[in-house]
Amino acid sequence: MENDKILLAHGGGGRLSYELISNLFLPAFKNPILEALDDSASLAVDKQRLAFSTDSYTVKPLFFPGGDIGRLAVYGTVNDLAMVGALPLYISISLVIEEGLALSVLKKIIDSIKEAANKTKIKIVTGDTKVVEKGGIDKLFINTTGIGSIPEGVSISGKNGKVGDMILLSGTVGDHGIAVLSQREGFNFQGEIKTDCQPLNNLVKDMLKASKGIHVLRDPTRGGLATALNEIALSSDVEMIIDEEKIPIKEEVKGACEMLGLDPLSVANEGKLIALVEEKASEKILKAMKGNPLGQDAVIIGKVEKGGVSRVILKTLIGGKRILDLPSGELLPRIC
Secondary structure, three states, X not given: OOOOOOOHHHHOOOHHHHHHHHHHXXXXXXXXXXXXXXXXXXXXXXXXXXXXXXXXXXXOOOEEOOEEHHHHHHHHHHHHHHOOOOEEEEEEEEEEEEOXXXXXXXXXXXXHHHHHHHHHOOEEEEEXXXXXXXXXXXXXXXXXEEEEXXXXXXXXXXXXOOOOXXXXXXXXXXXXXXXXXXXXXXXXXXXXXXXXXXXXXXXXXXXXXXXXXXXXXXXXXXXXXXXHHHHHHHHHOEEEEEEHHHOOOOHHHHHHHXXXXXXXXXXXXXXXXEEEEOHHHHHHHHHHHHOXXXXXXXXXXXXXXXXXXXXXXXXXXXXXXXXXXXXXXXXXXOOO
């Protein structure tokens, strides 16, 4: 690594995050399960297949349009389990609290966690609480671990992309990142921008009911659509062609990104998914997605064209082509 200190960009989901994982974490902890680099680890335990995921949430501010850190922690964990096709079962919730946080604020977040867990039918079965001195952290951080059950016949991984796969996107991109940023910085953008923070497990369930021909699922969180597509391309060693014109972006989000000099394809989402599916099953799966409230804006945005070349090609709005690379530089920090 060229840098000898950790930067905010190392946690942003872009190129520096990828280099940190590849150059430090993977060599230290190398094993076949970890090397898949999926949103959840897939484990075989006594002939049962389980999904196992962990995550930490440091979003700033704690409350933002349409969501809060508690809802985000539960839904984010459920979504990571869903990205390997798992049904969510159990979750742990660990809180690191800054001295001085108002109990009324904490209660509001706990109520939100309870509501989100009830909605997704995931059971909170263990947890932990730590309090640090004022200034030790910024108000509240949450760590979660989730466990889910992977149904028989389901094999979904970022390394399973195949030539000929169609690439589906469940809806508009950039909503969450812009919602959090607008609340944090006090921007008053034209139109209402809310987080897309939602649980994706029922959407995935509907997709699998339509067809088991789903090879890859990924929710484009930190680093947005650009990072998620590149992660899949690298894991599966394939070249994807993406049609920029097909990518749905709300006008309010597009305008905010233009004003701030941001690429909406690199802005975080918390309630969307990308799917690489068999071409023959793509229309059936797309129909199932559109029949779910969280997939009503689903579209086919591209195709896996060839193997042996790990890259993403974007057909631009003006008719040209460019490589859609991993985002570089400092992305939006503390977005989830």
